[in-house]
Amino acid sequence: MLSSAPPTSVPLPFANSGTKNAIPTASQIGITAGAASLTDGFPPLTFTPISAGGVPPFGADFNGILNLLSQTVQWVQAGGQFGYNSTFQTAISGYPKGALLLRSDLSGFWLSTADGNTTDPDTGGSGWIPCGGSSQIASVALSGSAVTLTALQAASPIIILTGTLTANLNVVFPAWAGVEWTVINSTSGAFTVTCKTASGTGVAVAQSGAAFLYSDGTNILQPSAMQVGAATQPNQAVQFGQLTGLIGSMRNASMSVTSAGASATFAADQVVVGTALNGLEYLLPSYSQTINLATTGAGGMDTGSAPVSGFVALYAIYNPTTATTSILATNATSAAAPTIYAGGHMPSGYTASALIGVWPTNASSQFVIGYQNDRSLKFVGVTAVNTTTNASTPTSVSISAAIPKNALSISGNITVANNTANSSVSASINSDVNGSSKAQTLQYIVSASGAATCPFGGISIATPQAIFYTLNPNTGVGTLTLSITGYTF
CATH class of the missing domain: 2.80.20 (Tail fiber receptor-binding protein)
Known part of the structure; x- marks a missing residue:
């Protein structure tokens, strides 16, 4: 048998406009002479010779009825299905709700969602949704403008988007409630593709990615995250907390x-x-x-x-x-x-x-x-502190001109001096008032106007943009200069 040669659909019930009686279930023998019933079929009178007053049936009628019915029976028994037929739907005043028709591409079916359905599903008629079918794939070429899927394209369970994008664009799907698609975005070009209905919202599908989408009858949606077990293989999905990185590393x-x-x-x-x-x-x-x-x-x-x-x-x-x-x-x-x-x-x-x-x-x-x-910055030295104010205990001083509020530690040079010959002076810089992480404690005997410099590194910043210093000359005027050459953040 050939799929291109289905039998003729029955356009009208037999004798639709002819004279006919309603066939009762109960036997009509003894009630109406010659009347048929579901119980008896043709009554004995039709088997009675005409010479004895019988009424003969027409053999051509029997042949026509049985041929018509047996064609359909044979087609259905062979697994054949019927597609949309404009003449037939007009004769029956539209397909009933629940009717199942073969798609014109022979790759699936259409299910009627309304009674008296007169529209053509293969051309996008309303009141139909795709139902079942093969693993057919629809390839849709895109470029720089929106594309509205045909009914047959949208009826495919897998849709592959191809082409080079020249603009952000939409792929418009039918508003079929409950229909699902796997959409694969194989396009190129630095633009986006959004799958949506004509009047509803949609979902952007990333390039080189795929999305499982469905319609609620108004919008195209993507299911919320599904519960999955912890991954044990490289191609399995991981859960939050199973594998994480340090943001900013x-x-x-x-x-x-x-x-x-x-x-x-x-x-x-x-x-x-x-x-x-x-x-x-x-x-x-x-x-x-x-x-x-x-x-x-x-x-x-x-x-x-x-x-x-x-x-x-x-x-x-x-x-x-x-x-x-x-x-x-x-x-x-x-x-x-x-x-x-x-x-x-x-x-x-x-x-x-x-x-x-x-x-x-x-x-x-x-x-x-x-x-x-990495997270360490070095630069030309910036003088952050230059003071002659003595401090016997760690005292806060701002270094906001040299480091940002994000700085976690500093490096640089500390210089101490005394304006009195043969006098000593000690100084330090610290992370906090308790003297933690001292940079250096310098104690030098210097001549008049003399100075000593020592590099330091890795001094933690406990208070943003501030350090704590000490300056203790035994006589004369001591000077502390702090030059910052770098920080971590």
């Missing part, structure tokens, strides 16, 4: 500024970014981005201009929808920059970030000369 990170300027390139083998401290995390390999403080948006300041003689925080930022990586700067002069960007000016689409640098700026709002390695 970097491997071989570096940034060098050899002459003051607005631009610099930050590079790292790896950077970990996240949407929140307990949110989704992403590992950015081979990270290399150029920041320009003279611009705004991705690759520049988040808003406004870079501060004058202040500090800027640098963030690695990531757009998971387009897999796009960039860098963003923000003013970090008056407040410590958080681990994840918290300003209100994140470029559109970027949802993950991590603090990767905090740099000083000069009077021209430029990066100062310096070098960053």
